[in-house]
Amino acid sequence: MDYETEAIRPRQVSTRSLDAFDRKILGVLVKDARLPYAEIGNLVGLSPPAVHDRVKKLREAGIIRGVHASVDGPAVGKPLLAYVHVDAEGWGKSQRMMRLQAFPEVEEMHSVAGDTCVVLKVRTADTHALEHLLLQIYILPGVKGTKSYIVLSTYLERPVQAEVTGTWPSVPMPDD
Incomplete structure (x- = not known):
């Protein structure tokens, strides 16, 4: 059995530490990556050249991996969002499981702990x-089963929040 996993995105731990300005810049970019450096600078309290330099360093450190468009699934003919848990023999990060990357319906693929090997976020x-x-998944050697969870409504969907550092605001609970 071949356990080659070169296609798996490596976890790069940046040696660059983030300060408050970096986190503020990342927070602004997550909300709107199209903003000019001058406007980002106004929002975070830095000059446009300082913002440019910091963004360049964040890219070089691998903290900013890319800039992507957020596309509406129903608008492009893919309104059905589902999470598929795949149970397979052996470890989930095998080459055979990595073949799932070839399907454009697969948006995310995660190796997980628990009663399944891989969790897929799919849109069809x-x-x-x-x-x-699912038929294509079952064709893969070693796949023992799947569990699919179809999303009925999405209440929150957002990218990584860089400005969050482990302190959470108190959220008032409604009276029941």
């Missing part, structure tokens, strides 16, 4: 397309 046109994708 309808249940028939999801069924076809």
Whole structure:
């Protein structure tokens, strides 16, 4: 059995420490990466050249991995969002499981601890397309089963929040 996992995104731990300005810049970029450096500077209290330099260093350190468009699934004909838990023989990060990257329906792929090996976030046109994708998953050698969870409503979906550092605000609970 081949356990080659070169296609897996490596976890790069940056040696660059983040200060408050870096976190503020990242917070602004997460909300709108199209803002000019001058506007980001106004929001975080730095000059445009200082913002440019910090963003360049954040990219070089691998902290900013890219800038992406957030596309609306239903608007592009993929309104069905589901999470698929894949149970397979052996470890989930095998080359055979990495073949799932080839399917454009697969948006995310995570090796997890628990009663499954891999969790996929998938987006399809309808249940028939999801069924076809599941068939392709079952064809993979070693796949023992899947559990699919179809999303009915999404209440929160956001990227990594860089400004969060481990302190949480008190959230008032409604009276029941």
